[in-house]
Amino acid sequence: MLAVDNLTVSVGPQARPIDIVDRVSFSILRGEVLGLVGESGCGKSMTSLAAMGLLPKPGPRIRSGRVLLDGADVTRLEPWQRVEAGHDAMAMIFQEPMTSLNPVRRVGDQIVEAVRVREQISAAAAKERARELLELVRIPDAALQLSAYPHQLSGGMRQRVMIAIALATRPRVLIADEPTTALDVTVQFQILGLLRELCVRFDIAMLFITHDMGVIAQLADRVAVMYAGRIVETAAVKDLFAAPNHPYSRSLMACMPIRGAGTARLRTISGQAPQPGSMLAGCAFAARCPEARESCRSVAPAHLESAAGHEVLCSYPVTDGRPW
Amino acid sequence: MTGETILTVEGLRLHFDVRRGGRHLQVRAVDDVSLSLREREVLGIVGESGSGKTTVGRSIMRLAQPQAGRVVFRGRDVLRQGGKGLNDLRLRIRMVFQDPYASLNPRRSIGDSVAEAGDINGVFTGRTDRQRQIAESLTNVGLDPSLAGRYPHELSGGQRQRVGIARAILPVPDVVIADEPVSALDVSIQAQVLNLLSDLRERLGLSMILISHDIGVIGHMSDRVAVMYMGRIVEFGEAREVIDRPSHPYTVALMAAVPKPDPSLRIAGTIAASEPPSQFDRPEGCAYAPRCPLANDRCRVEAPVLRPVGTRVVACHNALPG
Numbered sequence: 044m045l046a047v048d049n050l051t052v053s054v055g056p057q058a059r060p061i062d063i064v065d066r067v068s069f070s071i072l073r074g075e076v077l078g079l080v081g082e083s084g085c086g087k088s089m090t091s092l093a094a095m096g097l098l099p100k101p102g103p104r105i106r107s108g109r110v111l112l113d114g115a116d117v118t119r120l121e122p123w124q125r126v127e128a129g130h131d132a133m134a135m136i137f138q139e140p141m142t143s144l145n146p147v148r149r150v151g152d153q154i155v156e157a158v159r160v161r162e163q164i165s166a167a168a169a170k171e172r173a174r175e176l177l178e179l180v181r182i183p184d185a186a187l188q189l190s191a192y193p194h195q196l197s198g199g200m201r202q203r204v205m206i207a208i209a210l211a212t213r214p215r216v217l218i219a220d221e222p223t224t225a226l227d228v229t230v231q232f233q234i235l236g237l238l239r240e241l242c243v244r245f246d247i248a249m250l251f252i253t254h255d256m257g258v259i260a261q262l263a264d265r266v267a268v269m270y271a272g273r274i275v276e277t278a279a280v281k282d283l284f285a286a287p288n289h290p291y292s293r294s295l296m297a298c299m300p301i302r303g304a305g306t307a308r309l310r311t312i313s314g315q316a317p318q319p320g321s322m323l324a325g326c327a328f329a330a331r332c333p334e335a336r337e338s339c340r341s342v343a344p345a346h347l348e349s350a351a352g353h354e355v356l357c358s359y360p361v362t363d364g365r366p367w
Numbered sequence: 368m369t370g371e372t373i374l375t376v377e378g379l380r381l382h383f384d385v386r387r388g389g390r391h392l393q394v395r396a397v398d399d400v401s402l403s404l405r406e407r408e409v410l411g412i413v414g415e416s417g418s419g420k421t422t423v424g425r426s427i428m429r430l431a432q433p434q435a436g437r438v439v440f441r442g443r444d445v446l447r448q449g450g451k452g453l454n455d456l457r458l459r460i461r462m463v464f465q466d467p468y469a470s471l472n473p474r475r476s477i478g479d480s481v482a483e484a485g486d487i488n489g490v491f492t493g494r495t496d497r498q499r500q501i502a503e504s505l506t507n508v509g510l511d512p513s514l515a516g517r518y519p520h521e522l523s524g525g526q527r528q529r530v531g532i533a534r535a536i537l538p539v540p541d542v543v544i545a546d547e548p549v550s551a552l553d554v555s556i557q558a559q560v561l562n563l564l565s566d567l568r569e570r571l572g573l574s575m576i577l578i579s580h581d582i583g584v585i586g587h588m589s590d591r592v593a594v595m596y597m598g599r600i601v602e603f604g605e606a607r608e609v610i611d612r613p614s615h616p617y618t619v620a621l622m623a624a625v626p627k628p629d630p631s632l633r634i635a636g637t638i639a640a641s642e643p644p645s646q647f648d649r650p651e652g653c654a655y656a657p658r659c660p661l662a663n664d665r666c667r668v669e670a671p672v673l674r675p676v677g678t679r680v681v682a683c684h685n686a687l688p689g
Contacts, residue, residue, distance in 0.1 A: 082553040082554065082555060083524075083553055197642055197643075198416075199642050200642070227415040227416055227580060228415075228580070228581075228582070228621065228624040228625055228626075229415060229620060229621065229624045229641075229642075230415075230642060231624065231626070232623075232624035232626075232634065233641070235626070235634050236634045239633075239634055254553060254554060255554075255626060256554075256628050257625065257626030257627055257628050258626045259628075260626065260627065260628045260629055260630045260632075261626045261627065261630075261632065261633055261634045262633075262634060280630045281630045281631075284628060284629065284630050294555065295554060295555065296628060298554055298555050298557070298558035299554060299558075299583065299628060300557075300558070300561060300581075300583045300584050300586070300587035300588075301583060301587070301627075301628070308562050308565070309558035309561055309562055309587070310558065311555060311558040311559045311562060312555035312558075315523055315525065315556070
């Protein structure tokens with residue numbers, strides 16, 4: 044449904060570009076959730092904005108690679124051009140719904156506006172569809188809440204409104220960029236359940252961006268782990284958690300505080316990720332990697348298929364099934 | 368490992384008056400909260416946003432003014448201290464905040480920020496002593512002493528939070544209240560900062576109140592845990608008990624909602640929306656009753672009080688045996 048092929052996004056002068064997203068490839072099927080996981084600054088949000096055609100201007104640009112929507116190349120098309128060319132709709136939801144919603148317009152009007160982007164229908168019909176959408180995202184008293192302003196809703200309810208707006212264009216691709224990070228765990232749990240259900244029900248391909256491995260485990264079908272602009276490991280979620288191959292994926296999972304051990308020390312990743320543009324030859328993770336050998340600092344790793352559907356960008360992946 | 372009680376909070380109450388749409392309303396931010404902190408202990412306070420956990424921490428520091436209750440630190444009534452007594456108290460009890468970007472003055476050098484409490488209270492005997500103590504504090508949190516001359520914008524988020532901790536341990540206090548100290552950090556950095564807090568507790572003999580919405584962090588760090596819901600403590604006891612075998616249905620729900628790194632436990636499709644009721648519209652009886660799967664008629668009229676269940680206390684008419 045959505046495929047990103049060897050995508051490189053750069054900032055800085057044309058002559059000396061700095062790649063903040065570096066040769067990223069993935070594809071998502073209908074009804075499938077691909078989790079894109081990584082820490083801040085790794086390029087996961089830039090990847091999603093590039094796929095949406097929403098890169099801020101001026102600023103980062105797609106230097107090479109393609110974005111394919113149902114096989115058609117939409118790399119250079121703005122979102123409105125994609126609509127005019129008759130491509131399936133894509134939609135996006137963000138971390139902080141309060142900054143995405145217009146604070147001085149009723150939520151019903153904001154949903155109606157989104158509905159009428161794609162459908163030439165009467166105001167009354169659009170309003171009816173807005174009510175249906177609020178019911179779909181399980182907002183209690185949907186008809187009543189149409190006339191609420193964003194500040195009158197809780198964080199969780201606002202995120203539900205954002206999802207309703209995203210669904211208004213009947214998208215086939217949904218990109219969710221840390222949509223639950225600002226929410227309480229109990230509310231996060233509900234929103235994740237809702238997103239999964241909607242994906243299956245409407246056969247939506249979803250790219251779910253998060254820094255939380257726990258969220259990935261519960262929601263995603265497949266996972267792409269990103270580090271310093273590159274995807275370093277891609278696998279089915281079960282395979283990744285059973286046997287993460289890339290030392291970075293392993294470290295990321297090991298440093299989660301999971302109850303049981305009491306005051307045992309947490310595993311950490313020493314140092315910090317390199318700044319874009321300051322990357323040296325060799326593997327970008329080598330300086331922090333517990334498995335690094337001398338050659339890692341000079342020889343760039345190549346993609347390797349360690350098992351069917353399990354790809355890793357590492358010269359010495361951990362494939363002996365050691366626990367993380 | 369943990370010892371005598373160093374700080375007690377009794378019957379703490381703090382209500383805010385707010386006006387909404389011309390109506391005077393009351394938010395019961397903290398309602399009859401009692402706690403105790405033991406020497407060298409990490410006491411975790413966990414709850415959703417708006418549960419009152421931060422207000423409890425701020426009341427102990429006198430950054431908020433409770434209307435009722437007592438806070439006793441080493442025999443002294445915190446809420447009655449003024450002037451010098453209050454200053455001294457704020458050297459003994461220190462705070463680490465969530466957002467290292469917001470809690471450091473961007474125009475002051477790291478060294479000046481770290482030394483601020485010492486400067487105000489005349490802790491240093493001279494320039495060299497001041498520099499030595501700044502360097503020691505930075506070293507204690509794993510930073511290079513040469514960072515003293517730098518400014519916050521030159522540091523990463525993890526480094527800034529270490530600075531936030533360094534300034535809380537100069538001079539070395541008895542109690543550190545850490546309010547969401549790792550929530551703004553990446554997981555890999557989060558682990559480093561949590562390990563640092565554990566180390567400092569050991570090395571400097573600190574007692575710590577750790578406030579977080581993240582039950583994973585709380586469970587990992589704490590000796591005892593208090594679970595707060597809508598201004599009240601609903602469960603309080605040993606971490607192993609509360610986290611591993613929760614008794615209050617709310618604690619159970621909180622634990623169940625934590626995303627576990629196990630793909631065999633998938634989130635189910637259909638979950639009804641259930642959010643905390645409005646702060647302005649607190650239910651009669653148990654505040655958790657509208658969301659509680661075990662709620663019955665009694666829960667809707669009679670507010671439960673904390674009562675012992677094994678070694679812990681639980682405020683629930685239908686507390687699980689744990």
